[in-house]
Amino acid sequence: xxxxxxxxxxxxxxxxxxxxxxxxxxxxxxxxxxxxxxxxxxxxxxxxxxxxxxxxxxxxxxxxxxxxxxxxxxxxxxxxxxxxxxxxxxxxxxxxxxxxxxxxxxxxxxxxxxxxxxxxxxxxxxxxxxxxxxxxxxxxxxxxxxxxxxxxxxxxxxxxxxxxxxxxxxxxxxxxxxxxxxxxxxxxxxxxxxxxxxxxxxxxxxxxxxxxxxxxxxxxxxxxxxxxx
Numbered sequence: 522x523x524x525x526x527x528x529x530x531x532x533x534x535x536x537x538x539x540x541x542x543x544x545x546x547x548x549x550x551x552x553x554x555x556x557x558x559x560x561x562x563x564x565x566x567x568x569x570x571x572x573x574x575x576x577x578x579x580x581x582x583x584x585x586x587x588x589x590x591x592x593x594x595x596x597x598x599x600x601x602x603x604x605x606x607x608x609x610x611x612x613x614x615x616x617x618x619x620x621x622x623x624x625x626x627x628x629x630x631x632x633x634x635x636x637x638x639x640x641x642x643x644x645x646x647x648x649x650x651x652x653x654x655x656x657x658x659x660x661x662x663x664x665x666x667x668x669x670x671x672x673x674x675x676x677x678x679x680x681x682x683x684x685x686x687x688x689x690x691x692x693x694x695x696x697x698x699x700x701x702x703x704x705x706x707x708x709x710x711x712x713x714x715x716x717x718x719x720x721x722x723x724x725x726x727x728x729x730x731x732x733x734x735x736x737x738x739x740x741x742x743x744x745x746x747x748x749x750x
Contacts, residue, residue, distance in 0.1 A: 530574040530584055532622050533558070536566040536655030538614075540731060541600065542622045543568070544591075545613045546576075546584040551642075566651050570642035571619045574626050577635070587629055591615055594625075597686065616686075670710070670730050673698045676746035683733045683740065685717050693733070701733075710740070 528548035533555070535543070547554040551570050559567035576583050588611075591598055600612040615622065623641065630636040672678075672695050683701065685691035693701040693713055700707045708716070710729025718727065730741030 525579055525581060527575070527577045528580040530576060530580075530587065530626065531570060532572040532619060532626065533568045534571050534619050535564070535568045536652050537564055539655070540616055540728075541614045542571065542617050542619050543613050544584075544587060544615060544622060544626075546580050548580065566655055569644070569648045572623050572626060572639065572641045574630060575635075575638040577638075583629070583633075587625065588613070590629070591617070591625060595687065670741070671698050674745045675740065675743045677735065677743075681735065683735050685714075686732050686734050686739065687717070689734075691717055 526548050528546055529551060530544065530546050531551060531554070533543040533545070535541075543558075545554075551573055555568050555570060588599070598615045598617060600614040600616070601609045602612070604610050617625075623639075626639055627636065630639045672681075677683075677695055679695050679697055681695045682692050683695065685693075691703075693703045693708070696702050696707055700709060701713060702708075703713055703716075710733055711727050712729070714727050714729040714732040717732070728741065731739060733740045735743065
């Protein structure tokens with residue numbers, strides 16, 4: 522059987538969805554793959570490379586191993602959706618900070634004894650400018666989402682326990698329509714998410730509704746409950 526062609530495993534980011542990274546593979550040049558992914562007009566911003574891991578052989582197996590490793594760390598990190606047939610379609614998008622995704626690749630590279638093949642991609646001035654624009658937009662959008670989010674609208678009553686999406690042991694109690702309690706102190710969803718993420722930058726665009734779950738579902742994905750009059 523012919524040996525599989527070499528290629529690269531990449532980590533891509535996109536200011537359009539800052540809470541996710543794309544981890545995939547290609548046997549072509551990274552820029553060609555970026556151009557292909559960024560071509561659709563439905564994307565506000567283009568993809569950009571964050572890191573590249575050159576793989577001499579067994580490209581498919583290495584990519585699959587990386588995806589499986591992340592799934593074992595936390596199954597909920599991968600973007601999945603149910604199709605009409607009822608099966609789950611798994612995406613190459615993961616709710617990971619880019620630096621954490623890089624560390625996952627580093628661990629794999631160390632085990633394969635080719636850490637020298639893993640490098641970060643230098644950010645261009647244009648990409649940095651786009652990210653600054655996207656961050657400002659996200660901050661404004663976050664404020665609007667936080668203003669509109671209501672536990673009452675979601676049918677969640679005071680006293681209900683919700684869990685942090687990245688650690689199910691971190692629980693907070695709903696106090697009222699807007700606030701939650703953790704260790705005797707009250708927080709907004711975004712405020713406590715920042716604390717758990719150890720993110721002190723107040724303009725960092727943390728949307729708290731994406732970081733807490735109820736019964737396994739992200740709060741921001743829960744539908745509003747229409748109450749009868």
